[in-house]
Amino acid sequence: MHTSRRLWLQLSATVRLIRMGRIMTTERAASLLQSLRNDLATAGLAPNHRLGQNFMIDAGMLSRIAAHPSVLRAQRIVEIGPGTGILTQHLLQRGVPVCAVELDRGLYHFLRERFAAAIASGMLHLIHGDALAGKNHLNAELCAWLGTAPWSLVANLPYDVSIPVLLNALTMSSPAEDCLVTVQWEAAARLTALPESKAWGASAAIAQSVGSGTIVCRLPPQCFYPRPRIDSALLAWHHQVQVDASFTLWARQVFAYRRKVLPRALRDLGHTREEAQAILTHTSLDGTRRLEQLRHDELLAVHQAARLYARSP
Numbered sequence: 001m002h003t004s005r006r007l008w009l010q011l012s013a014t015v016r017l018i019r020m021g022r023i024m025t026t027e028r029a030a031s032l033l034q035s036l037r038n039d040l041a042t043a044g045l046a047p048n049h050r051l052g053q054n055f056m057i058d059a060g061m062l063s064r065i066a067a068h069p070s071v072l073r074a075q076r077i078v079e080i081g082p083g084t085g086i087l088t089q090h091l092l093q094r095g096v097p098v099c100a101v102e103l104d105r106g107l108y109h110f111l112r113e114r115f116a117a118a119i120a121s122g123m124l125h126l127i128h129g130d131a132l133a134g135k136n137h138l139n140a141e142l143c144a145w146l147g148t149a150p151w152s153l154v155a156n157l158p159y160d161v162s163i164p165v166l167l168n169a170l171t172m173s174s175p176a177e178d179c180l181v182t183v184q185w186e187a188a189a190r191l192t193a194l195p196e197s198k199a200w201g202a203s204a205a206i207a208q209s210v211g212s213g214t215i216v217c218r219l220p221p222q223c224f225y226p227r228p229r230i231d232s233a234l235l236a237w238h239h240q241v242q243v244d245a246s247f248t249l250w251a252r253q254v255f256a257y258r259r260k261v262l263p264r265a266l267r268d269l270g271h272t273r274e275e276a277q278a279i280l281t282h283t284s285l286d287g288t289r290r291l292e293q294l295r296h297d298e299l300l301a302v303h304q305a306a307r308l309y310a311r312s313p
Helices: 003-020 026-043 059-066 086-092 105-114 116-121 140-146 159-171 185-191 202-210 246-257 262-268 273-283 296-308
Strands: 077-080 098-102 124-128 152-156 178-184 211-219 232-239
Touching (some): 026 105, 077 086, 077 159, 098 105, 098 140, 105 124, 116 124, 124 140, 152 159, 159 178, 159 185, 178 211, 185 202, 202 246, 202 296, 262 273, 273 296
Parallel strands (some): 077 098, 077 152, 098 124
Antiparallel strands (some): 178 232, 211 232
């Protein structure tokens, strides 16, 4: 292909991506980055690597998140790790109540000043603390704010807590109707994995048992400051059905035997040979299949049968 023709096609493709909000112009990127740096300098802060702070500076992606159907239909929004409030500002423009949970004390006080009016009006509830209360529960103050009313999780999640936060949001007694979150690419791949794949495991089985998820797009390191060493993903999850809370713990236990055939795995979990056979008969599953080959709905069926045929209630 002629050089000028090739360059013209590349330029046209770039323009289309900019219009779609997929990439930023240098000016837009520099402007948002400078604004973030100014905010941090004003607060006397710097990114805390221990807390996994990577602030989103892609204006196009922020606009895309704010315009996503998960956000547009949200009745209340929870944001974990708001940082300096770049995404928070977009979410408040939706006109629905927002609850933001920030662990960094310095950023928490910065946010209190920046959004004093929104806090005073009741549109923003700001919590200082960890989003998680242990491994299996969300922050108690957050849960009290949520109550039983519908809500959605929209956040640029810290990498080290992304999967626990998402799974708790989807499986709690009053779960999030929608989750739209940025997570590390590996976490997104784990959650959307299929049976028999290397990434298929308890996290995917739990998440897929309650709803459907999709990777909206891939985010390169330059979308964040400071730049992480890996790619990220914008992940959307829609809650569809409630499952028994005991399935979460059971799924984590059972995947310790992922390579074993189903009857042997059930015996390793404490069932007798007779119980294991009764579970197979009840579920009509082939006893030669390994646990890692079972879909999330088949695992749910095994779990329900296992409870039915357990030796003790």
